Every structure is written in structure tokens, then in C-alpha cells.
Amino acid sequence: MEIIRRIIIEPFEGLYAKILVFLPNFLASVLIFVVGIVLAAVVRALFFRIFRAIGMDRFFERTGTVELLKKGGLGDSVAALLSKLLGWGILIVFVVIAMRTLEIPTVERLLERFLLYFPNIFVAAVIALFGYLAGNFLGRAALIASVNAGLKVSGTIGKFVKYAVFVLAGTMALDQLGIGRDTVIVAFALVFGGVVLALAIAFGLAGRDIAKEYLEKKIKGEEGKDEISHL
Amino acid sequence: MNSIILRTEIQERIGEIGEADILVGIPSFNNAGTIGHVVKAVQAGFAKYFPDKKCVLINSDGGSTDGTMGVVQDTAIDDSSSILFYHRKGPIFKISTPYHGIPGKGSAFRTIFQIAEVLNVKACAVVDSDLRSITPEWLELLIKPVIQDEFDYVAPLYHRHKYDGTITNSIVYPLTRALYGKRVRQPIGGDFGFSGRLARFYLTKDVWGTDVAKYGIDIWMTTVAIASGFKVCQAFLGAKIHDPKDPGADLSAMLYQVVSSAFGLMDFYSETWKSVTNSEPVPTFGFQYAVGLEPVAVNVERMIERFSLGVRELMDIWKEILPGEVAGFLRKVSEQPIESFRIPDEVWVEIIYNFALAFHRQTINKEHLLKSLTPLYIGRTASFVRETWESGASEVEEKIEGLCLMFEEKKSFIAEKWDT
Numbered sequence: 001m002e003i004i005r006r007i008i009i010e011p012f013e014g015l016y017a018k019i020l021v022f023l024p025n026f027l028a029s030v031l032i033f034v035v036g037i038v039l040a041a042v043v044r045a046l047f048f049r050i051f052r053a054i055g056m057d058r059f060f061e062r063t064g065t066v067e068l069l070k071k072g073g074l075g076d077s078v079a080a081l082l083s084k085l086l087g088w089g090i091l092i093v094f095v096v097i098a099m100r101t102l103e104i105p106t107v108e109r110l111l112e113r114f115l116l117y118f119p120n121i122f123v124a125a126v127i128a129l130f131g132y133l134a135g136n137f138l139g140r141a142a143l144i145a146s147v148n149a150g151l152k153v154s155g156t157i158g159k160f161v162k163y164a165v166f167v168l169a170g171t172m173a174l175d176q177l178g179i180g181r182d183t184v185i186v187a188f189a190l191v192f193g194g195v196v197l198a199l200a201i202a203f204g205l206a207g208r209d210i211a212k213e214y215l216e217k218k219i220k221g222e223e224g225k226d227e228i229s230h231l
Numbered sequence: 232m233n234s235i236i237l238r239t240e241i242q243e244r245i246g247e248i249g250e251a252d253i254l255v256g257i258p259s260f261n262n263a264g265t266i267g268h269v270v271k272a273v274q275a276g277f278a279k280y281f282p283d284k285k286c287v288l289i290n291s292d293g294g295s296t297d298g299t300m301g302v303v304q305d306t307a308i309d310d311s312s313s314i315l316f317y318h319r320k321g322p323i324f325k326i327s328t329p330y331h332g333i334p335g336k337g338s339a340f341r342t343i344f345q346i347a348e349v350l351n352v353k354a355c356a357v358v359d360s361d362l363r364s365i366t367p368e369w370l371e372l373l374i375k376p377v378i379q380d381e382f383d384y385v386a387p388l389y390h391r392h393k394y395d396g397t398i399t400n401s402i403v404y405p406l407t408r409a410l411y412g413k414r415v416r417q418p419i420g421g422d423f424g425f426s427g428r429l430a431r432f433y434l435t436k437d438v439w440g441t442d443v444a445k446y447g448i449d450i451w452m453t454t455v456a457i458a459s460g461f462k463v464c465q466a467f468l469g470a471k472i473h474d475p476k477d478p479g480a481d482l483s484a485m486l487y488q489v490v491s492s493a494f495g496l497m498d499f500y501s502e503t504w505k506s507v508t509n510s511e512p513v514p515t516f517g518f519q520y521a522v523g524l525e526p527v528a529v530n531v532e533r534m535i536e537r538f539s540l541g542v543r544e545l546m547d548i549w550k551e552i553l554p555g556e557v558a559g560f561l562r563k564v565s566e567q568p569i570e571s572f573r574i575p576d577e578v579w580v581e582i583i584y585n586f587a588l589a590f591h592r593q594t595i596n597k598e599h600l601l602k603s604l605t606p607l608y609i610g611r612t613a614s615f616v617r618e619t620w621e622s623g624a625s626e627v628e629e630k631i632e633g634l635c636l637m638f639e640e641k642k643s644f645i646a647e648k649w650d651t
Contacts, residue, residue, distance in 0.1 A: 140596075141599060144545065147541050148482070148602060154544045155544050158544070
């Protein structure tokens, strides 16, 4: 009987005791999580109304941010997006508190490491997002401007600007995450420097005549220029 | 005077003048070479046609570095007998002041409107500082309809070269006429007469931080006057000969500012224009006569190249804005030889109305949208030049009339789609 008590009953009693200790923490944790969900929903709805009331969408429409978001596949208004972010922020805070309430050492250690690294992920994601949006926007602006300037390489210019911004943002995001920090920066500097040098050499050698013609036109005035007055 | 900052000496000068009957404003920026003639013409106009009125000339300058303001101050009529004016009862006041705000013609006008308000003037006019063809008679034609016939807005009517004012002829005039129902032939002519009442009305509008402060001011003034129900007429001023509009100015920037103002006004006055079903002529003052105009050089081949480049590179953007058949037509026409290059009125009207809809719906960034219109505008201008190369002034006018009728005919398209 002693053996049975030691092998079967005592561990169960121990488990039962641990459950009795853990259960209040677990219930408290669930409660905190539920409160977090409710509070996040309330904050999101409240701030959405406040942002709409102060005309945040109109302001961002004027600045072109809405267009950037649309181009990046985000259909939400800026007010909706920011209020959602606030809601998620509240929820994350409550999830962390709830997990700490569980008082499980392994979870606490993992949580600590995640929390220390989380800001890097967040900042890297923001950099990548803005890099994507800005790359598309600036690429298109460069394309239209070079077409209006009559440059035959407009498509290449537009793509170059777009991908240059992508690469720059990607490099910054990886740097933020600490992934191959030195390698990425050195690689970026080499690639960027190489492209600039290649362009300089190409223009200097292959485009010598074009450069000459361009400068002559600029200095002497363009031949056969239209005299149409548009306004 | 709360919303503008004028130098103390200018404020004192305005205080000395007190009130005035007529004010003429001349916006300027580095126009020392031409503004002297304009100032002389205005002074002579005051002397000859308004000898018993208290007249003020305002030069609103954008920070010229070539001595423009000095030229204005130093210019006087050399030989009064040559213009046959009567003895004036009072002096002509002249003020030259830099304006504040976004650099542009609109900001210059704002300062002029505000001084007009302070001086409580009955009639105003604004004339460009680069005019070579202005005469004293312009003052009579722009101001007398306001003083004698109680008109609020006098638009100019000029004889211009058939390729002068192509944005006006292909976009602004037909669009304004179709939308608001008044046939004001030069809605962005640049030289206007208006009542003190209308100047005060303009100042109530909060537009001075937008493109209205730049090249958009002319279309804004005309549209606001028509859409707000002010009495509008036009006056025939003869030939318009002026220096090329800012040789360094970027066409796409000009087009953007003018068209964005016109499309922005469509948003603001949507309920007004949707109820207009046809157009009517406005009263026209002045004796119309034919004038000789200097020929202009046009490089059609290069214009078509610009258009074709746009088709190659910007088609992905245009596809978001234009119907499939229009995009297909543009691609097809860009592959045709120059001899058969043509963008018909119908296609052009569809392009403009669809761009207006995209602007209203904010399909893409507004600046990108309107700057991507530039190659299409150049293509349409090339087509117009090809079609009218051998035509005289009256034939060209008939062609423009045909375009206007097309804009009016297709207006129901945009009215129906506006709120959907």
C-alpha cells in the first residue's frame, strides 16, 4: 500500500496541490485577458470616433498618405488603421500581464526575451512597410516626371528609384533586427557605390556625346523649341 | 487688414489715400523689361477714361531681383498730349509692395483684393505685367462695364494666335462652358475687371494655401464669379501679345495647377453644375476687329514622340483611370505614322471627364494623376495643330466650338457617374 501511495497517490496529491496554487493564477490570467480584449475594443472604437471627429482622414488625404496605403494594399482609412493599432497595443500589454500572472518560470523567461526583442520586430516591420509604400510612390513620381521631361529611359529611372528605396528600407529593417548587421551594411554600401560608379563611368564613356549635346542645349538653348503658349 | 502683413509705410500710404473709386492691380515677378509699358498704359487709361475718379495702381510683387518695383515707381507718362486726355481732377496713387504667402500669381492677387477692400473701391481690374499689347482702352473696357452697367466680373476676350492658349482652348474653356453654362471664351485670360463687392467675396474664401495661390487663380476667379451667380460679361481687348509665360516654367506644373483648380472647383460646385443643361453667350463689350498675329513655331514630330513615350510608360497608370476602349485607342494611335496621327474630340472629352472623375474619387494621388495627363495633352495639342495647320482663325474657332459642343453633349456621362 505504501508503494502505491508513494507511486500513485502522492504525485496526484502534489499535482492537485499545484493545480490549487495554479488555478487562481490561471483564472486571474484569463480574466485579465478578457478585460484586455474588451478594453482594446473600447479603445479602438473610441479613438476611431475621435480621429474621425478631428478630421484625421482629410489631413492624411491631403498629404497623400491614403494614396500610399491604398497602393500598398491597405484599404482602411488612416483613422481606422491607427485606432486598430492602438487596440492591438492594449491587447498585447494585457496578454503580457496575463502571461506573467501565470508565474511559470519558463514562460516568464521566454516572455522576457520576446519583450526585449519585440520593439526591434515592430520597428523593422514599420520600416519595411514605409519602405514599400514610399518605394512605389516615389518610383511612380520619378516615372511621371521623367516622361514629362521627355527622357526615353523613364521606365528604367522609375524602376531604379523604386527598387533603390526598397533595398534601402530592407537594409535598414535587417539592421534593426540585428541580422547580419555588418554584412548587410557593407553589402549595401558596395552595391550602391558600385551602381553609382557604374553609372558615372557609363555616362562618362558611353554617354559622352549625349552629355555634350545636353550641355550644349542647356547653354546655347534648345533648337526648334516650341513657341506654343499653353495658358 | 488682419490677414496680410504689409510694410508700415504701405499701410500709412493706404491710410493717406483713405478711399478710392478704381483700383488696378499688376502682379509681377522679374518683369522689369515689360512692366513699364503696362504701368504707362494703366496711368494713361486712368487719365483718359476716368479723369474724375480717384484711381489707385497697385503693383503686387513676388520678390523681384531685377528692379521691377523700381521701374513701377519711376514710370510716368512722358507726353500727356499724345493720348489726348483731359485734365485730371486728382492725382493717381501708385503703390508697389511685395506680397506674402505661397509664391504665385494668386497670392499677388490676394494682396490686391485686400487693399481693394480696405480702400472700399467700386471697381477693380488686374492686368498681367508681361503684356506688350495693352493700351489705355483696356482699362475702359475692363472697368466701365462694372461702373456703368453694374457687372461684377468682366472677362477678357482677345484675338490670339491659333496655337496660343492651348490649355484654354482644349480644356478650360470647353469644360467651364459645359459645366457652368456661360460662354466665357478666355476664362484664364489673366486680365480681368471686377467689382469691389466681388473682391470682398473672393476674400471670404479659404483657398490661399492651395494651387489657387499659383496659376490656378484665373480659373478660380472666373468659376467662382459664374457659379456664385455674379453678373458676368466679357470685353474685347484686341490682340494679346505677351512675353512667353515664364520660360523656365514646367508645362506639367502649369497644367497641374490649372486643371487641379478646375477639378477642385467641380467638387465644390457639384450641385451647381449638375443642374446646368446647356450654355448661353454672355454680353460682350468692345468693337471686335481682326488683328495680325505673329506666327509661332511648333515641332509636331517631337510632340507626338512625347505622347508615344507617355503611352509606353504610363499606360499602367492610365488604365486605372480610362475606360479600356480609350486606352486601347491611345495605344493604337501611338503606333500610327505621324501623317495619320489624330486624337478626335470624342476621345479627348472622355479623357478629360474620366480624369475629372478619378480626381473626384481620389483613384490615385492627385499630383500623379494630373501630371500623367501631360503627355495626353501634348498628344491632343499635336493632333489639333495637324488638323488646323492650314486653317484660318475662323475655322479654328469653329473647331473649338465643335469641341465645346462635344463637352456639352457628354456632360450627362460625368453627372451620372459623379455620385456613384
